[in-house]
Amino acid sequence: MEFGINAAAFLFGLAVGSFLNVCIYRLPKQESVVFPASHCPGCGSSIRWHDNIPVLSYLVLGGRCRHCKASISWQYPMVELATGVLFFVAVAIFGVSQETPVYLLLLSALIVIAVIDLEHQIxxxxxxxxxxxxxxxxxxxxxxxxxxxxxxxxxxxxxxxxxxxxxxxxxxxxxxxxxxxxxxxxxxxxxxxxxxxxxxxxxxxxxxxxxxxxxxxxxxxxxxxxxxxxxxxxxxxxxxxxxxxxxxxxx
Ligand SMILES: [Zn+2]
Structure with a gap:
């Protein structure tokens, strides 16, 4: 039971990490993080849901766009994995409580801030x-x-x-x-x-x-x-x- 909740937190973290990648890519450009849907920065073709599964799709596609074969940064699966692990640890420590969702939100913000600062110094x-x-x-x-x-x-x-x-x-x-x-x-x-x-x-x-x-x-x-x-x-x-x-x- 306990492990089931932690495993669910890990999977939820992977999915959230996928969204954090979008924030990391678009926030410094002053773009909306909601529209348009994810697309390849190389050829502009939109990414189907089955090519957008955290970590797995990156491994299956060999780190390349399905259409133009442009290489995709290893930063994407790393951010997804890091978010998954941090969500796992947070739920393992704080359990299912009223503070846990707040901490997951704060952790997400910290991941986005850390990567954007590393890349753009802002x-x-x-x-x-x-x-x-x-x-x-x-x-x-x-x-x-x-x-x-x-x-x-x-x-x-x-x-x-x-x-x-x-x-x-x-x-x-x-x-x-x-x-x-x-x-x-x-x-x-x-x-x-x-x-x-x-x-x-x-x-x-x-x-x-x-x-x-x-x-x-x-x-x-x-x-x-x-x-x-x-x-x-x-x-x-x-x-x-x-x-x-x-x-x-x-x-
Ligand atoms: Zn492409």
Whole structure:
């Protein structure tokens, strides 16, 4: 029974991931994510439902369009698989509860933000700006966060990263500020601390690695969104344990 629900969450995640691919492709172009139906970017032919089955269709078609044989990015099945796995973990941890749908929505937003930031070095306002009030509403009525914690989280995330942006003189983008404000509104101030610590640590490690391997200068900023999204994911799934472990460590 338990496993059946988790497996269903995985399959649902695969299907949602397919839609997230559309968002990742169209949001930076300011296109509608609903119309028109999916079509091949190579030849423009519309993709039939049986060629649009998450992960499977990619494998069956060998990563190519059925009509023009243009190769399809491996990013599509990866996003579908990642969404499936994250939905599986979320339902395994939070079960069938009122907060779970909110967390699935937040995870979906984080996947879209991370991939778009990686590709275009932008974090779309169309996700983060509505996300801030939505986070406050969900925290008040559906999540264990509560309104007060959400407001402190919003101020800590948005304000903290605004300060970093001022001090670093543009080293931090406006998109990162709005993303952190949104995360604070959904997850509260403790999650902001965890997200900042883990995101910075990962960003520093990858940054140093890229500088060493590719000889990239400090000017080539690594997009920070994917690291913040990963930090938020850790805060969401294992935040309670981390806080308990850390405070136990202190005593
Ligand atoms: Zn094609």
């Amino acid at each position: 974090i779309p306002d169309r996700i983060t700006l509505p996300g801030i009030p939505l986070g406050l509403i969900c925290s008040t009525f559906l999540l264990p966060t509560g309104l007060v914690d959400a407001l402190i989280g919003l101020a800590a995330g948005g304000g903290g990263f605004y300060l970093i942006a001022v001090i670093s003189r543009g080293g931090m983008g406006g998109g990162d500020i709005k993303l952190m404000a949104m995360l604070g509104a959904f997850l509260g101030w403790k999650a902001i601390i965890i997200t900042t610590l883990i995101g910075s640590l990962m960003g520093a490690i990858v940054g140093i690695f890229l500088m060493a391997v590719k000889g990239r200068g400090r000017k080539h900023a690594v997009p920070f969104g994917p690291f913040l999204a990963t930090g938020a994911l850790v805060a969401l799934f294992w935040g309670e344990q981390l806080v308990t472990w850390y405070t136990g460590f202190q005593l």
